[in-house]
Amino acid sequence: MEPPIADRVPALEINGLYAAYHQEPVLEDVSLSLPQGQWTAIVGPNGGGKSSLLSVVVGSLPPLRGEVRIFGRPALAQRQRGRIAYMAQQERMEWDFPISVRDTVMTGRFGMMRRDPLWQRLLPRRWANPAHRQAVEEALDDVDMLDMARRPIGALSGGQKKRVMLARALAQQAPILLLDEPLAGVDPPSEALIMASLERQRRAGRTLIMVTHDLPGARAHADQVLLINRTVIGMGAPETMLSDSMLARLAIGVPPTADEERHVAA
Numbered sequence: 001m002e003p004p005i006a007d008r009v010p011a012l013e014i015n016g017l018y019a020a021y022h023q024e025p026v027l028e029d030v031s032l033s034l035p036q037g038q039w040t041a042i043v044g045p046n047g048g049g050k051s052s053l054l055s056v057v058v059g060s061l062p063p064l065r066g067e068v069r070i071f072g073r074p075a076l077a078q079r080q081r082g083r084i085a086y087m088a089q090q091e092r093m094e095w096d097f098p099i100s101v102r103d104t105v106m107t108g109r110f111g112m113m114r115r116d117p118l119w120q121r122l123l124p125r126r127w128a129n130p131a132h133r134q135a136v137e138e139a140l141d142d143v144d145m146l147d148m149a150r151r152p153i154g155a156l157s158g159g160q161k162k163r164v165m166l167a168r169a170l171a172q173q174a175p176i177l178l179l180d181e182p183l184a185g186v187d188p189p190s191e192a193l194i195m196a197s198l199e200r201q202r203r204a205g206r207t208l209i210m211v212t213h214d215l216p217g218a219r220a221h222a223d224q225v226l227l228i229n230r231t232v233i234g235m236g237a238p239e240t241m242l243s244d245s246m247l248a249r250l251a252i253g254v255p256p257t258a259d260e261e262r263h264v265a266a
């Protein structure tokens with residue numbers, strides 16, 4: 001049995017986080033707290049450390065210092081419980097690999113299959129726990145890709161591949177979705193489909209944490225915006241965080257003083 005998640009505990013909490021690649025710092029003294037069930041847009045300049053922040057949360061970039069807690073508990077155990085689904089910015093996937101769209105989405109379930117009883121894991125795939133197949137079909141339907149489920153993944157357009165990678169994250173049915181620029185390079189119809197799917201996820205009570213360069217989209221959909229440029233420049237309502245003065249602060253990478261913050265909020 002999964003331990004229940006207390007209502008008020010933050011979905012993601014980070015305290016005093018430092019991270020670097022080969023001694024080159026990318027994140028410095030990052031502290032934040034994101035509430036459950038809300039949509040947070042992460043905005044910042046190229047190279048500002050947004051993807052690195054998500055890498056720390058999913059465990060692929062070990063922090064030098066600091067603490068990451070998910071639903072109030074240490075991140076490692078929560079990742080192992082499948083509490084976080086992740087759609088990376090650049091899939092380092094070999095698209096020419098001969099695997100179908102449906103099987104690509106099924107890879108989102110592999111972590112959970114490892115937790116199935118041994119006898120179920122030994123069954124041929126078509127007799128395996130039907131919950132896995134159902135989650136995959138629902139996720140494909142959600143991004144309108146059921147018709148293309150049997151195609152090789154390499155035979156899709158860029159926007160269709162993005163929808164499949166979103167379906168793979170959705171198939172995990174995790175309470176937190178981390179999405180790194182899910183709309184980059186996507187045409188307006190695919191963008192509308194992806195945003196509608198994400199709105200459904202929020203309505204279902206999931207926590208969405210989405211890196212984006214689309215400021216009008218963040219204004220329209222996000223409950224709050226987190227500004228990142230090596231450190232946290234600000235966190236609050238979209239209209240406050242996406243004001244000209246905050247965006248100027250974001251560009252130079254210096255958080256406003258308390259006085260300036262009062263001015264922005266006024």
Ligand SMILES: Nc1ncnc2c1ncn2[C@@H]1O[C@H](COP(=O)(O)OP(=O)(O)OP(=O)(O)O)[C@@H](O)[C@H]1O
Pocket residue numbers: 021026044045046047048049050051052053089
């Ligand atoms: N694997 C890596 N090895 C070395 N340096 C890296 C690596 N990944 C990122 N960096 C560096 O870390 C810094 C932050 O990169 P990151 O990808 O986190 O930025 P970002 O905010 O996601 O940018 P973008 O908007 O371009 O996606 C950059 O200077 C980048 O060159």
Ligand SMILES: [Mg+2]
Pocket residue numbers: 050051052089180
């Ligand atoms: Mg990035």
